[in-house]
Amino acid sequence: MKKIFFLLFFHLSIIPFAFSQEARDIVKKADEKAKGKTSVASITIQTIRPSWSREMSVKAWTKGNDLSLILVLAPAKEKGVVFLKRKKEVWNWIPSIERNIKMPPSMMSQSWMGTDFTNDDLVKEASILEDYNHSFLKEVVIDGRSCYKIQLLPKPKSAVVWGKVIMDIDKKDFMMLHVEYFDEDGALINTMHCTDIKLLGGRLLPARMEMVPANKKGNKTVLLYNSLIFDTPLDDSFFTTQNITKVK
Template identity: 60%
Template sequence: MRIVIPIFFILSFLRSFSQSAKEIVQKADEKMRGNTMQAEMIIKTIRPTWTREMQCKIWMKGNNQTMIQITSPAKDKGIVFLKRKKEVWNWMPTLERNIKLPPSMMSQSWMGTDFTNDDLIKESSIVEDYAHSIIGDTVIGNWSCYIIRMIPKPTAAVVWSKVILCIDKKDFLEIHSRFYDEDGQLINTMNSYDIKFMNDRIIPTRFEMIPADKKGQKTEMIYKNILYNKPIDDGFFSVEKMKILN
């Protein structure tokens, strides 16, 4: 006696074990963030005739709280950025004042680099502010990756009109990303390198942001060290704390 199983039952069974595009993006995002994250990093702005290097400290808690402090060079030391829910603040020690950044500034360059304010401060969420779909797969170096297209939700205030992510299928590492404007033009490409075991997980430790239309120009972000899941009190992420960070 032969039993025939309808094809839609087979497809439903397979789908129950597959991961959605949003789940894949969420795993990649959580891989880099953890519940909390504290790090020191170097940011190199590279131009055809000069190179500038900054060092900074960063603290993150969940998706709604981020603090970034510039520690060098001397002329920028003490500048602090704070994201708290949807508010973004900038402490300028030379002016001794806090400036609240409007959403319109999220697309602008962060400290003269090729990263936007939103790239570093993360006002928008790649998980909640976009609709995700798997559009294929690819191999980048030794990494077999999902190709995921992200389109902003109608009510989302985001910088990009489309983002393409290539996420490693095994460790959920964001290996390659492309960012497009409202006209569908490629603006920036980000590549990830130097995959290492840091603290308690494998992550990329060097990111390279390359503008599409500016030859010989790029910015590198390099993690010196990183610590995950050490408790950070909510009170740390305050406007008052920006002024007294060591």
């Protein structure tokens, strides 16, 4: 009888871990599908406000989870601005003043180039795999697609922007279709909805991401993928402060 109780207790104790691990694996599949080993993307970003709007063109390179670089191509005022991430360090090259600024963690929660995306959203300083614990909430349907609803809560020692993130990930094709971002008090701050699913770099992915702040009526930022190429060889030396002033 004691053996039966032990086995039952052991089985019940590993269930939360198993579900947590499976939830993390699903987030990992979606993350890896969107990034590949490397990626090179051409992106249009539209910032929309009640009385005005503006459009930016950027090119972005990534290698794994530790290396990324974003180059602003237009408008002319911001042309040549570069953001570089190496592991947990982020730099911002500003050509108009010829300065390369190392960004402190406190800046990760601030707006990226006046958009509704944060610096962390675009540069990915925090890792959705390593900095959070993952758990299933339920299954939902988003735009006709069955999805897993997965909750991400920061690990105790992780320095992250969000107090909670909830992702809806397509069960069949492992695409992030809907993401909600909450502060440490549990208040909803931003919602991202992903649509216009098409082949990008040979992979089925959303080509449109719309970020909407919860408390700013009429504000939103739309990110559009014009092209996306995966697994092009990129040397680590591309992602250096020495190269940040030369990239085109």
